[in-house]
Amino acid sequence: MRQAPSPQAREIARAAARWLAKIESGEEGVDHAALQRWRESDAKHEAAWQKAQRLRQRFTEVPPSLGMATLDRPALARRAVLKRALGVAAVMPAAWLLGRQLPLDAWRADLHTATGEQRRWTLADGSALQLNTDSAVDLDLRARRLVLVRGEIALKVSGTQPLAVQTPYGVITVNRGEACIRLEELTCQVSVLSGSVQVQPLHGPTLGLEQGQQVHFQTAGVGSTSGFDVMQMGWRDxxxxxxxxxxxxxxxxxxxxxxxxxxxxxxxxxxxxxxxxxxxxxxxxxxxxxxxxxxxxxxxxxxxxxxxxxxxxx
Missing domain, CATH: 3.55.50.30 (Phage tail protein beta-alpha-beta fold)
Structure with missing residues (x-):
């Protein structure tokens, strides 16, 4: 299986997308010197920018946001995505409607939402799953597992068996109860609304959480536990x-x-x-x-x- 790009690689691609969007928009006062400094600060930055330029030259009719969505993808995947993008752009010139820098992994996911969209599903065991804006999830219910590809979810487990949520940073196991899980650029945020949850980073000990507790964790371990305002989860409504x-x-x-x-x-x-x-x-x-x-x-x-x-x- 092809390894997904790291959060750092995704952020570099998005930064290149933002620079390209500024230039292509014709915005006055674009800081070209700052762009040059960004390119020279890291070889990965320059590589992303060169990919942007090649995509712009080859697919001049594809809006910059769609082209840059594929910068961290292999060549075959890029061609497939851009071919699809051309077809959509023909009937929907405002390509931003397709979602900002939505990667191929999210397009292929079992469940996904566009930017600004929230959707709910009832799983086979009666558990409730809700996806927030620009989010994607793969399902493996036989193994009692979800894979959070992108974005943010609310998961309410109603059965007697727990459900595991796989993330790039580790696994969150939700017992009978409800939790919100949000992927960020360098961390994953877990908030427990009811019941109990176990957070197992890729490297480090497991931490148990109870109702009203929240943590951020990375591959190297779990941060300190804190409380949270349930109003932060208002997106569910x-x-x-x-x-x-x-x-x-x-x-x-x-x-x-x-x-x-x-x-x-x-x-x-x-x-x-x-x-x-x-x-x-x-x-x-x-x-x-x-x-x-x-x-x-x-x-x-x-x-x-x-x-x-x-x-x-x-």
Missing amino acids: GVLTAQNQPLGDFLRELDRYRPGVLRWDQDLESLRVTGSFRLENTDRILALLSASLPLQVQMRTRYWVTVTRRKNIA
Whole structure:
């Protein structure tokens, strides 16, 4: 079986995608010197950028986001993905709708969601599985195992037998109860809403968790246990909730639910947000922020949005 790209390789590919998207968009003030520094800082960066250039030259009709989605894939897989992308792009020019940098592993997964989508399934044993935005899972129910390929899930195990969730960093075993599991770039977050869970990193001892506990873990071990606010899991009901949260953190979370590019001025980071927002309409969330905070939303297109500080008019 082909080994999946490392989180580092995925992040490098995404960084190259962001640079290419900026240049192709015609955005003013693109920092070409910063791009050059990024390319020269690591041979892997330069290799990813060269792949980007070759893909752009060969598939000029494929939007940059779709081309870059395949940068960390073997040649045959890239051709297969791009062939599919060309067919879709013919009827859906706004290619961001297909999801940002969605890798081939996610397309092949048994269950998956697009950016901004949440879906629920009932498994054969009666357990409930819900996928958050831009997520993918493979099923091996005979072995009582799920493979979290990408994104975030909520799993409620109702049977007497536990279910195991395989991740790149180790295995989470959910006993009768409910847990949310979220893959991040370098870690995996596990939050226990009810029942008990065991976290087994690839290297390190197993840690047991109980209701109300949360940890981040990597291949080398499990971090410290903490509590969490159950409101953080509001995505299960299609809600994004903030309680005096820094705007920068809120926008980073909102960005997960929006296809395309969402950018904001750094001087907005420390503004505070409180409220509950329906994820079904992220444009409306941005409009509500604009109405309640000193900022304005500039939409070059539905898929290229910039949030700036509102200018005072004398």
